[in-house]
Amino acid sequence: MKISKTEVEKLAKLAKLSFSDEELERFTAEFDEIIAFADTINQSIEGGTEQIRSVGARMVSFDDLRPDEVVPSLPNEKILSNVEGYNGFFGLERSKK
């Protein structure tokens, strides 16, 4: 399967990433190779409509969930400690006039 630059750009938009023209060129070539590698799962085992269970799902019994209790959460000043806060909120520059 050959992936086009337009498809890579569309994916980038979904992933909230952007590429310069030079990056896009390189990335499209690499991505083509990566998709060909991912395609190797279609080698021999045919997927059916069988129920998907992940390893995690199997480890946790849904009959045994903990009660939905309110527990103490972190204080605002701690949560805001990694960015410039504004009156207890996350601050951003004004981007609309």
Place this chain on the structure above:
Amino acid sequence: MRTGISELAKRLQSREISAMELTKAYIGAIEKLNPTINAYVYLTFDTAMKAAEKADQRLKEGGAPLLCGIPMALKDNICTDGLNTTCCSKILKGFKPYYDATVWEKLKAHGAVLLGKTNMDEFAMGSTSETSCYGAPLNPRNTNYVTGGSSGGSAAAVCANLAVYSLGSDTGGSIRQPASFCGVVGLKPTYGAVSRYGLIAYGSSLDQIGPMTNSVKDAAIVFDAIKGGDRRDQTSVDYDYGSSLAECLDRDVKGMRIGVAEEFFDGINPEIKSKIEEAIKLFERNGAVIENIRLPALKLALPVYYIIACAEASSNLGRYDGIRYGYRTSSYTSIEDMIVKTRSEGFGDEVKRRIMLGTYVLSSGYYDAYYKKACLIREEINREFDAVFEKCDVLVAPTAPNTAFPLNYKGAGPVEMYLSDICTVPVNIAGVPAISVPCGEDSNGLPVGMQIIGKKFDEATVLQAAHFYEQSAGEVIGVYEGGARI
């Protein structure tokens, strides 16, 4: 032979040495070697000395746990309250978490002394640790070679004796492969055996924290301290291991059923293959029963792993938007523009590749063909492992198809690098435990690693088999002599 945790604990408890003296010695070694090795990306010497002082107080009072006063290191994706945790990514540079990961909380309660945070591939995505935004750590066994990855700094720190032990994380081999490349021991516990609360997520159905040490016994001691369920990680299980695994290591392998699957040996470097075969013969000479088994679905393990891990990564890394923490672009015209620019400037190429692959396999029209199919094949791989463990107690395999790569080795491109994870990813897909133990050297003097894989929550047998091998072959292969060779 490097002094192990039990011996150090004995000396600390008898007050032959103090935790402060021991910590100072490690700080001195780090100051001397870290500028070359680059194992640590963030040093916490002040907090280490304070922790050592507290440990000394506790040791003086008596009854302190084994890990009290022992200097150690944490991979840079394990959250430490108030101390930098960046996943070696520009997007998290300067990030100081406001809570401790459960594993760190537990080790702190044991009196652990944290020397610093260790280098790694950005967001644990890589096999060489070269995608770190701080530059690659160097392999202490030969500084022209990589440490492996993604827990490369944790492996290098232990190998060069810049920490007594470290913690790494393993999503597709990130503890075991660097352990193999640096000639140390690395244990990936069963999925669910150790809480991942506070581990910065990559592939949540695969990620697991585990110890990296100089001996199997040390790995068992650290695992004993960090294992257990946690209400803050709903995938963790409070499994009853019965007793301390470190105290049950002395068991011979007589009658132990050891499985050998030919699929693990396809395309392996012949030197590595012959080392593992020698080890299998050693087990056999000592009474183990060798079973030749088949795991046919293993040939699909690599694409299954990359599809599932990247799908989960694309979702997990959606949180880096520049709003709540980490890097934020300097100029933007709208919130959307800010998020896209922040992510594009903050993430490195490998992370972008994996986010893009994850986005692709989850996108409408491709979900069934890739993600759903990968989940179905994952079930098949699980079934195969379950069936094999009806007949075997453990499996023995190489940890990696090759020894350490030279620095800056790019191979034929990203896919060739992905292929080097062939021996380790099936273990994460199946959620079973596995250890990598040193198994001699290749003709270039680079360490070879042997992997011992066990049943879910049967770390005990995995550790016993590894300990037996280490005790029986350790003197011959001599990998514990010296560690760093620089």
